[in-house]
Amino acid sequence: MSAIAVNQFAQCITCHAWSPDHSMVAFCPNNNEVHIYRLSQDKWEKVHVLEKHDQIVSGIDWSPRSNRIVTASHDRNSYVWNLEGSEWVPTLVILRLNRAALCVQWSPKENKFAVGSGAKTVCICYYEQENNWWVSKLIRKRHDSSVTSVAWHPNNILLATTSADGKCRIFSTFIKGVDTKDSRTGPSSDSKFGEQIVQLDLSFSWAFGVKWSPSGNTLAYVGHNSMIYFVDEIGPSPLAQNVAFRDLPLRDVLFVSERMVIGVGYDCNPMVFAADERGIWSFIRFLGERKTISSGSKYGSQFSEAFGKLYGQSKHGLSNDAVEPSRSRGGIHDNCINCILPFRQSEISTVMRFSTSGLDGKVVIWDLENQADLSEFL
Secondary structure, three states: OOEEEEEEOOOOOOOEEEOOOOOEEEEOOOOOEEEEEEEEOOEEEEEEEEEOOOOOEEEEEEOOOOOOEEEEEOOOOEEEEEEEOOEEEEEEEOOOOOOOEEEEEEOOOOOEEEEEEOOOOEEEEEEEOOOOEEEEEEEOOOOOOOEEEEEEOOOOOEEEEEEOOOOEEEEEOOOEOOEOHHHOOHHHOOOOOOOEEEEEOOOOOOEEEEEEOOOOOEEEEEEOOOEEEEEEOOOOOOEEEEEEOOOOOEEEEEEEEOOEEEEEEOOOOOEEEEEOOOOOEEEEEEOOOOEEEOOOOOOOOHHHHHHHHHOOOOOOOOOOOOOOOOEEEOOOOOOOEEEEEEEEEOOOOOEEEEEEEEOOOEEEEEEOOOOHHHHHHO
């Protein structure tokens, strides 16, 4: 078993983030608050509750160097929290949104952060020293639906987004006075703020969970059609691969190395994808043990049963005589995993431990060090 710690913090967790030294975890228990717990003598104790939002907090990111927390919420607002003494002090960020903020992430240099929204826009926020506040510039009229996730390229300029319109897009976020010209390399060398570098039309369903590899040479994202997409050589002629799997769709992904990706989602169990020497990606295996639920389970509905018959498989153990007698689902997590984050990295940027959180209210830490069959990909 690769899960080394299982913590039941709440009934449901929307998202989570770790402090720079990983001694504290911040998460939203599916409401308008952010709870911060500290590990003390092998026990987790609640030390702070951040209360400023009016609706569900949909995104949290904790900067590793500046020790600032940024939150985004369905109330269309974002706050940057600074630790002053023993209290977290919020600063409101004017996003100028008319729909919910759905996701947020600090840039690698921590001088900007991006907020995806249901208003079909992306807010690039930065700090203005002259006025002592956070302001935002909007990337408008590029998405046809809600922006479900954002991911920064290591160069601090390129930003990848996924949307419910099924597309993955890459934009330049160069801001004069914030970014330096020498940081613009590759496809973004001559691009202006908000310019679209490439649009990927690989998925015909909602797209989620976009991430860059440690080097920034490969991009991965998932579709709601139980497929994961890998893109190399980002530019006018990108090289794309897709891997289809017969299990439930993914919601988020994480590069643990240049050749291995962990995907999490509705199967409640992390899935391992890896590339061989030729660069061909494929599904390897599930990471955790899986439960087998008997066919006598009462969960589900007539609709889900009919849906299972149509696709030749049952949903969450619900089966019939024409389908497999039982269906294994989950393991450590009991509900959809909606967030995956690195927990510990090696000197060569390989993620040896990562954490997951889900709708079951658990935060689980996983270890890859003793996985002999996966060592060749790390």
